[in-house]
Amino acid sequence: MDVRxxxxxxTGALTAMAAMLWASRTAADDRNGMATWTVAVTSQGIAYLLLANAGRVPVxxxxxxxxxLGAISVVLFFVAIRQFLxxxxxxxxxxxxxxxxxVVAALSGAEYEGATVFNGFIYGAVQLLNGWALLRTPRVEWVRVQRVVAAFYLVMGVVLPLRATALMFEGAALDYINKPIAWQEPIYIFGFIFVIVTNLGFVLMCKMRxxxxxxxxxxxxxxxxxxNRRSLAAAIEHALAVAARSQxxxxxxxxxxxHFKLINDRFGHSAGxxxxxxxxxxxxTALRAQDQPFRYGGEEFIVLLHDADATGATLLAERLRQHVASPPDGTTPAISASLxxxxxxxxxxxxSLLARADQALYRAKAAGRNRVETA
Structure with missing residues (x-):
């Protein structure tokens, strides 16, 4: 198989990818980098089409x-990755x-290898930056895909300047694309795999996000x-399992x-x-790093205080009561809470745990509100 x-x-692979990306674009693509990536793929596909026909179309x-267009695509891939991260x-x-x-391409004219050598070093540096950025900002949800994409960028960041160096020493002819240089074919095969992996990888990362x-x-x-309440259920089950093991x-x-109903009645639901x-x-802001707040429903909230006995939990709850209380400021009502x-x-x-907390809350409200009671 020759380089052309x-x-x-x-070019065919990039064209198919670009068509599918344009057909499936959504408003969310502007936030995760996919819109930029789609333009980059399109630009790269057109660039490859023109470069593949060197000698058959005007210089x-x-x-x-x-x-x-190739430079634009490299820049846009760079931007898309940073938008995603x-x-x-x-x-x-x-x-x-x-x-x-x-400018270098315009000055090189038909001497395509001159621009290729120059681009090899420039693009190689950009690919290394892409790979490094992906490795530096891992996300557990898609870290395996991210590492694979980063690895391909890092390898390409080495391959491109090596190819540029080899072309300089080979003294490639003007029609170097058709010249049967033995090492070029494996590099272009890797380039084809690189296109598939990085594009598919980026799409998968966006999907996982x-x-x-x-x-x-x-x-x-x-x-x-x-x-929310659904998250609370999972958190309590986990806390129960940990407590049962560790005691x-x-x-x-x-x-x-x-008096939240009075706030709604007096100031309106937007104020509520x-x-x-x-x-x-x-x-x-009042909680310790290990504690978890939840909205239970309406004006009710739940806090899980991890690693807390009765004395510690009561002290923490009292601190919460004092911290969340705030006086009226003219436009918003006063806030206090029963715990x-x-x-x-x-x-x-x-x-059973929530039932006891609810009973204690009822006693706090019955005793005059803005206070802490322990079951």
């Missing part, structure tokens, strides 16, 4: 336009890279940002905002929502 045939095969098309980038160095590559986002949304409360107690604190969100923020504490006992289930 491999180029054409890569300005294959040399200048082909290399310019949530990392910033400097625009002007990327613009300068595109301009320099295009979308799935993780859906799971996170299903386990969190949209208004307050706290974990180290934990506590459940059930919290109810005082703002009150809940403000309360959740104050609750979150019921239940500490794990051997043989407890999630239902």
């Amino acid at each position: 045939t491999l180029f054409i095969a890569q 300005w098309l294959s040399a200048f336009v082909g290399n310019a 949530g990392r910033g980038f400097h625009r002007w160095p990327l613009v300068a890279l595109t301009v320099v590559v295009s 979308a799935e993780a986002d859906v799971r996170a949304q299903a386990m969190s409360d949209e208004l307050t940002g706290l974990a 180290r107690p934990f506590a459940v604190v059930m919290i109810d905002l005082d 929502d703002a009150t809940l969100a403000r309360f959740a923020t104050r609750l979150r 019921g504490v239940a500490v794990w006992q051997p043989g407890d289930s999630a239902d």
